[in-house]
Amino acid sequence: MGATKTEHFTDKQNEIATLAKALGHPARVAIIEYLMKVNTCICGDIVNELPLAQPTVSQHLKELKSAGLIKGSIEGNTICYCVDLKALKKIQNYFAKASDKLEKIKSTCC
Amino acid sequence: MGATKTEHFTDKQNEIATLAKALGHPARVAIIEYLMKVNTCICGDIVNELPLAQPTVSQHLKELKSAGLIKGSIEGNTICYCVDLKALKKIQNYFAKASDKLEKIKSTCC
DNA sequence: AATGTTTATCGTAATATTGCAATCTGATTA
DNA sequence: TAATCAGATTGCAATATTACGATAAACATT
Numbered sequence: 558m559g560a561t562k563t564e565h566f567t568d569k570q571n572e573i574a575t576l577a578k579a580l581g582h583p584a585r586v587a588i589i590e591y592l593m594k595v596n597t598c599i600c601g602d603i604v605n606e607l608p609l610a611q612p613t614v615s616q617h618l619k620e621l622k623s624a625g626l627i628k629g630s631i632e633g634n635t636i637c638y639c640v641d642l643k644a645l646k647k648i649q650n651y652f653a654k655a656s657d658k659l660e661k662i663k664s665t666c667c
Numbered sequence: 668m669g670a671t672k673t674e675h676f677t678d679k680q681n682e683i684a685t686l687a688k689a690l691g692h693p694a695r696v697a698i699i700e701y702l703m704k705v706n707t708c709i710c711g712d713i714v715n716e717l718p719l720a721q722p723t724v725s726q727h728l729k730e731l732k733s734a735g736l737i738k739g740s741i742e743g744n745t746i747c748y749c750v751d752l753k754a755l756k757k758i759q760n761y762f763a764k765a766s767d768k769l770e771k772i773k774s775t776c777c
Numbered sequence: 778a779a780t781g782t783t784t785a786t787c788g789t790a791a792t793a794t795t796g797c798a799a800t801c802t803g804a805t806t807a
Numbered sequence: 808t809a810a811t812c813a814g815a816t817t818g819c820a821a822t823a824t825t826a827c828g829a830t831a832a833a834c835a836t837t
Contacts (some may be wrong), residue, residue: 559791559823559824559825559826560791560792560793560824560825560826561693561694561793561826562694562719562825562826563693565693565694566693566694566696567693570693570697570700571693574690577690577691577696578687578691578692579691580684581688581689581691582794582795583671583673583677583683583684584671584672584676586680586683586684587676587677589765590680593765593768601812601814604813607675608675609797610798611797611813611814612796612798612799612814612815612817613795613797615814615815616794616795616796616815617795618814620794631804633805634804634805634812634813634814635804635812635813636813642766642769645766645769646766648762649763649766652755652758652759652763653759655699655755655759656755658703659703659750659752659755660752662703669793669823670795670796670823671794671822692824711782711784714784719826719827720828721784722784722786722787722826722828723826723827725784725786726825726826727825730824741833741834743835744835745782745783745784
């Protein structure tokens, strides 16, 4: 089949999966890291930073955007992209809770 | 082409992408959550918890295992699976740092 | 030994992802 | 207005993922 059966899972599970999936490619991790490195939203320039052709980068940006991880606003000729703090915090919070919970449990068997 | 160009990215970027990718499917998020809920490593039982056929679940478990997110040890007839705290902490730490950094920056434009 | 239970693997079909050349669109500039 | 530039979109080929039936492998039970 090849199509994920999202309807069988909770909204939260699907949400986390969507965010994680968006970061499930090194190019997209690199984009996020670059946007954070430059310290402000950056207009243009992203394509030159990556070892991929312009249409490929454009597609990765689109995926990050549709997952809500980045925002883009048109600035004349170029487009300004920056990381959406809210989305990042959502992931961060999820894993912080999970990590804490697991640490408390200290499972004895594995 | 369809094959990720991992060689162009750093080891760290590839590592995060691999972990994120493993969690980029709601069934695998559900598996992790279930393993945490039951509070100890669980032998068997995982297939019954998920709305997917047994071979599909087995495949998802394999992916989580090869990404290092879970560990499995043979226990007689069944297999005990549990979340690998180290891997979870790796993700947690990465996003905590990223989130902190972004929060300090407080980008002014988007 | 035969049967049942649990999990893995194989094979296959449907669909998704990755990557890029070519092209298009909209804004800027000459 | 024409040339230019930044990005997006289209179309396509290669590969990966998702899902499951059938089957196999390993152990347990009878």
